[in-house]
Amino acid sequence: MSESKEVILELRDVTSAYGNIEALKGISLKVHKGEIVSIIGANGAGKSTTLMTICNIVPTVKGDIFYQGERINALGSEVLPTMGLCQVPEGRRIFPRLTVTENLEMGAFFRKDQAGIKDDMERAFEFFPKLRERRRQLGGTLSGGEQQMLAIGRAIMSRPKVLLLDEPSMGLAPLIVQQIFKIIEEINSQGVTVLLVEQNANLALQASHRGYVLETGSVVMEDDASALLSNSDIRKAYLGE
Amino acid sequence: MDYFLQQLVNGITLGGVYALIALGYTMVYGIIQLINFAHGEFFAAGGYMGVIIISYLSAQGMSPVLCIALGLGLTMGYCALLAMAVEKVAYKPLRSSSRLSVLLSALGMSIFLQNGLMLTQGVYDKAYPTEMTAGGFHFGNVVVSYMQIYIVLITAALLICLNLLVFKTRIGKAMRATAQDKVMSALVGINSNKIISLTFAIGAGLAAAAGIMVGFYYGSVNYSMGFVPGIKAFAAAVLGGIGNITGAMVGGLIIGMVEIFAAGYLSSEYKDVFAFIILIAVLYFRPTGIMGENVDDTRV
Numbered sequence: 001m002s003e004s005k006e007v008i009l010e011l012r013d014v015t016s017a018y019g020n021i022e023a024l025k026g027i028s029l030k031v032h033k034g035e036i037v038s039i040i041g042a043n044g045a046g047k048s049t050t051l052m053t054i055c056n057i058v059p060t061v062k063g064d065i066f067y068q069g070e071r072i073n074a075l076g077s078e079v080l081p082t083m084g085l086c087q088v089p090e091g092r093r094i095f096p097r098l099t100v101t102e103n104l105e106m107g108a109f110f111r112k113d114q115a116g117i118k119d120d121m122e123r124a125f126e127f128f129p130k131l132r133e134r135r136r137q138l139g140g141t142l143s144g145g146e147q148q149m150l151a152i153g154r155a156i157m158s159r160p161k162v163l164l165l166d167e168p169s170m171g172l173a174p175l176i177v178q179q180i181f182k183i184i185e186e187i188n189s190q191g192v193t194v195l196l197v198e199q200n201a202n203l204a205l206q207a208s209h210r211g212y213v214l215e216t217g218s219v220v221m222e223d224d225a226s227a228l229l230s231n232s233d234i235r236k237a238y239l240g241e
Numbered sequence: 242m243d244y245f246l247q248q249l250v251n252g253i254t255l256g257g258v259y260a261l262i263a264l265g266y267t268m269v270y271g272i273i274q275l276i277n278f279a280h281g282e283f284f285a286a287g288g289y290m291g292v293i294i295i296s297y298l299s300a301q302g303m304s305p306v307l308c309i310a311l312g313l314g315l316t317m318g319y320c321a322l323l324a325m326a327v328e329k330v331a332y333k334p335l336r337s338s339s340r341l342s343v344l345l346s347a348l349g350m351s352i353f354l355q356n357g358l359m360l361t362q363g364v365y366d367k368a369y370p371t372e373m374t375a376g377g378f379h380f381g382n383v384v385v386s387y388m389q390i391y392i393v394l395i396t397a398a399l400l401i402c403l404n405l406l407v408f409k410t411r412i413g414k415a416m417r418a419t420a421q422d423k424v425m426s427a428l429v430g431i432n433s434n435k436i437i438s439l440t441f442a443i444g445a446g447l448a449a450a451a452g453i454m455v456g457f458y459y460g461s462v463n464y465s466m467g468f469v470p471g472i473k474a475f476a477a478a479v480l481g482g483i484g485n486i487t488g489a490m491v492g493g494l495i496i497g498m499v500e501i502f503a504a505g506y507l508s509s510e511y512k513d514v515f516a517f518i519i520l521i522a523v524l525y526f527r528p529t530g531i532m533g534e535n536v537d538d539t540r541v
Binding site: 055079081085093095102105106107110158 | 424427428
């Protein structure tokens with residue numbers, strides 16, 4: 001999908017903190033409608049915190065977060081999915097003692113259109129046929145890759161406009177990672193904007209339109225993904241050269 | 242043999258009552274990891290509100306069955322609202338505090354509610370209109386009173402409804418999701434405060450039903466009646482595996498049976514001791530209880 005210039009999600013100089021410990025130190029970033037944008041950086045750079053701050057799980061201390069032109073700093077975390085802003089958090093956080101089907105149903109918790117929910121469940125099963133096989137199994141009994149599929153499936157059950165994805169490749173075999181990234185690109189091509197956090201910078205940038213580099217809670221670089229991929233500093237620091 | 246069967250009937254009856262109370266402990270624990278020590282007071286409040294409503298309705302000339310049904314419904318609703326208010330005042334402000342603070346708040350709430358009941362209702366026992374449910378069936382020497390049949394049927398109906406609610410409905414699934422991961426449940430759009438409030442309401446409603454049944458069974462209620470059954474039901478919840486709904490039901494039945502049989506065959510003076518012996522033994526030998534962690538999927 002080509003980039004339009006409409007900004008759908010924007011962080012302006014956002015500082016957030018866990019208690020007294022400052023986690024983000026004035027981050028600004030923009031995501032345009034239809035893009036895949038990735039945030040890369042080392043462990044502890046604040047990548048996951050950025051997503052948790054957008055969803056108001058970690059409170060914003062300073063700065064503003066705008067989604068579709070509306071300031072969302074003070075909105076409850078549980079309101080955001082109803083507006084189309086949805087996160088697949090780090091570690092996937094599958095409900096371990098709900099079945100696969102129930103986990104998917106929870107993704108559509110706030111929706112009332114039963115027929116649409118059914119269609120979307122079918123769509124999730126088409127994306128991930130493994131989940132259909134395991135639909136009566138408890139979430140906690142799935143393998144890591146299946147849990148990641150379920151987490152993404154659960155997210156698309158909410159019909160998101162913007163999908164925040166935290167480390168979808170974590171702990172998975174390369175083949176599964178490829179499959180997951182293919183599906184992320186497919187979801188994007190169906191019109192869902194994606195903000196992706198990844199330690200696997202190479203993979204993330206290859207799938208993305210643009211990228212941000214985070215170091216200890218601050219953005220140190222932003223550019224088109226292809227430019228970042230060919231940047232020698234980035235290659236040295238994050239692409240293992 | 243007759244004696245044994247009679248005790249069995251009594252044990253099932255009492256066990257059902259304990260199960261109803263134990264569910265409130267276990268559900269609240271499952272969702273916010275709080276032992277709600279004020280839970281027994283909802284049982285007592287239910288016992289009182291029940292007799293007030295049922296006596297009133299009966300004085301209006303309503304039939305006994307209708308009196309009990311309506312009294313049960315209204316009382317459960319009253320205690321549900323009471324529990325939601327208690328949660329809002331005493332627990333919600335402490336959501337991010339340590340577990341000990343909330344526990345102390347619960348103890349304080351228990352004292353407050355018990356004394357509130359004493360001040361408004363007096364220190365003397367209040368009699369239940371037991372003549373409404375007098376009589377029973379005789380099987381040889383075994384007597385099954387109508388009241389026991391009422392208790393078992395009402396308990397069974399409530400347990401089935403609860404199971405359907407928790408395991409089949411959208412809201413029940415949201416309750417389980419919230420119990421399992423509050424952050425993630427917020428990320429899918431579940432308002433955990435509402436779910437927590439609802440959990441308190443359901444638990445208190447069940448305890449209120451138990452309060453009415455105990456009132457009819459023993460013939461009277463007292464302002465301090467919540468304490469001992471409350472602790473026994475807590476023992477039942479721990480025995481079943483705290484946080485586990487099926488466990489609470491099973492634990493309640495076991496504690497009720499043990500108490501009745503101990504009273505019948507050993508010594509009725511020591512009947513209260515056995516629930517606590519079980520509690521101590523469970524905590525010592527198997528702290529996760531019968532259906533504790535990782536055994537099955539019926540935890541909330």
